[in-house]
Amino acid sequence: MSTEETTTDLKKKAVRGGAISMAARLSTIMIQICSIVVLSRLLAPDDFGIIAMITAITAFMGLFRDMGLSAASIQKGELSDEHTNALFWLNVAAGGLLTLLTMASAPLIAWFYDRPELQPVTLLLATTFVISSIGAQHSALMQRELRFGPKVAGDVAGALLTLVVSITLALFDQGFWSLAWGTVLGAALTTLMYLKGSKFRPSMPKRTGGIRELLGFGANVTAFELVNYFHRNLDSVLIGRVWGAESLGHYSRAYQMMMLPISSLRAPINAIAFPVLSRLQHNPAEFRTFYCRIASLLAFLSMPLMAFLIINSENVVSIALGKQWIAVAPIFALLGITGFIQPVASLRGLVLLSLGQTRLYLAWGIVNAAVVSVAFLIGVSWGPTGVALAYAIANYLILYPSLVYFFRETPLRPLDFFSSIAIPLTATIVAAIGAFISTQYLVMTASNWIQLGSSAAVFLALFLVAVLLLPGGKKTLKDYYTMLRMIKK
Template sequence: MIVTFITAPILGRLLHPADFGLIATSAPIIGFVTMIQNLGLTQAIIQRQMITKGQTNTLFWLSLLLSLTFAAGLSVLAPLLARYFQEPRLTAIIWAGAVLTVVSVIAEQPMALLTRGLRFRLLAVLDILGIVIGAALGVAIAWYTRSYWALLVPLACARFLNLVVSALAARWFPGRPVWDEAARQMIGFGAGLSTFNVLNFFARSADNLMIAKAHGAVALGFYDRAYKLMLLPLTQATWPLGRIIIPILSRLQDEPEEYRLTYVSSVSLLMLAVQPGVLCAVIYSDATVALLLGSKWAEAAPIFAWLGFAGLHQTFTSTTGWLFISQGRMREFGIVGLVGSTLAIASFAVGLPWGPLGVAISYVVSDYALRLPFTWYMTGRAGYVGVGDIYRIVIPHACGLLVSASALVLVKASLQAPSPVALGGILVVTYVINSAVLTLFRPKRLLMIRALKVACRSVMLRATS
């Protein structure tokens, strides 16, 4: 996250908003192919309690066959897509993306085996190396060429690094496939997960495609940067934690109470770590965007503020997928994806006539009024974490955010445009206020004390080792 916060303002100053809009136009197309060609088989490997080498071979060859087929189709369609968006440069970008989709699928099998083996330290190092090396190369290329290709370099670097290192670390190479009942069950599980992923993908990509077609690359550039900036703290915290928690929860299915405590503790600490920062960035959206992207991105600030408001609850809501996946509740997960994506796309269409800001506002209103309560209901209606557990998780954090927001509004009344140092101080105060409110709730207080003890013990062990 630190590397991204450093490189985002540099790239924002070196490249034009239209460059970001161009890549954002191609991203949904490439991302869709990347997602459907795997069929959710990676999570099937992680979630399965017992798996053989022959079964992993079966899933690998099936994924590779689908990947090559979709990549070839994408390459053929690239000129037509470029003509549709009236942007000839899209052809080469989509061709490059097609190659990366194949690389990604080949790497996913050994990556899944490393995750299944709980080798999280290696995976974390691999993630960090990919981010750091990719960011350095991306900034260097942007500096010397001022080209939109600099935005694809970090992705390419991470994909190739994942492939090489994970294959060597897992000591796994594809062999003869075995078609048995367990393999068919995993394919069924993956298909159910893939259904949700496809629906969720459409919901996350339809806004980009609509804005690109209706308002052009520059407008999409502002929207895309605001959206990516909002997602940054969520993805950088939620995705790595999810990679750890899902296999752990999958192994706790026979211990309901331990399962529930593990999920509640993990999500509570995640919300404590992410939500106050998002709240501060939302209220000081102008200063945040100017600091991280530069003054020429001022139009992105109100878009970022509205999307960030949705990000406050998505810090929690995005983790509900951990429950569906670890419990194998793919049918319900698919229903959540279908309803959620339909509501999201409808909200984009409603707000589209008013430009990117209208899309953001319409999405947030729909998210809080419709998608959030439905998702919470579907999550808690079965399994080990009920609706009551969800409210007990969320209400203390909501109280902390309300008190913190009130304090920030009062501060902003006298400090409209803080310096970077002042903004950092305000951020610290936000975390302090939020934490103080949470200590009023006994379960949160005990959790924070326990987490602090673990952190102190870890620091002491490292100091003495």
């Protein structure tokens, strides 16, 4: 097969895989929304609180479940069956150890919260560590091979079973047990489908060379996630400590609303970008071309969406949460400023990971955590809005230095980032200004839905016109149309 044919085939797999991942993500979100709506009416707040008490602890322990080995297997240029088998057993060992540690901690958790019922529930939920670890390498291999059909089928099926089991048991007055059993059985089904969908079949463990390199890669990724975990939770800790539960409630709701559209777009695209960039790590020209395309696509999807949400924050919050939550709107708008650039900026991390430069990746994670933490400490004096604004300022201040740092030993340059987002960025600014001005002439007595719909129509029209008028805009739209046709073939 020629290089041109190989690149074309890789592009087709990436486009189809992206479409499948996006569709699966939307399906999962719909299941989550259904879960929130239905279970909130069947279960008491205390039932959710009991599960939240446990997950607050297990979420931290979960950082060590995979040990970065899934990312290592995806990035590795040549991965033998022996390597995969060794990584499988390492994952299982880590998952088994975390299960035992969590089970051993169950009495302590129950004592800490002074809730005896937490002990048996913790014992049950602890099994999810070993269950999920069994399918970790199977999932990673399907992503590595861009075989997203079987992988997302397992994800969606598991989420759906979690919902069905939880609702069924809740109808029989099983309270918090309905959530616990739904989580465990959903994880079990996902793992079973991973095992069925993957071509990998594990054998007995045996000593294999070259594992130390993979473990080093995984250790740096895990350390990055650990650093990231602490600074991502510092804002909530500070707000809760200084301003209390109500302010934290407003901030957490705003943050969740911001992250929903971001994760919905970023997660499926990153799932495609990482294995493709890893395959192209020894082809600098194609590596650069693919990065620019994926950055442009993510910018086209995320920037107009976040800008629209920012200028319509009050209507969005009123519709989504109710008018009693209107205090969330300014926090949501300020967090949206970060969300405007964050999805496409986060691709810089995949660049280093795909090239195997995990030490640089970890080093930047420490610097980033320090900068953002200082911003939180400064901003908390002004409450949740101060924290949100400080977060935005910190992200934009470190953007260019981070690009210089991430791209210095890669085929990319900071200019590649800015040229990739130039068209969607310009068109979004034009559309946002036009939509904001036009909505000022609407009758404010109109319903939130009418105001939001009118703004959406104006925003979309102005965005498309601006793209068509900008140099290179028509060609970009034609390229995306070609990609859509690839999905159907």
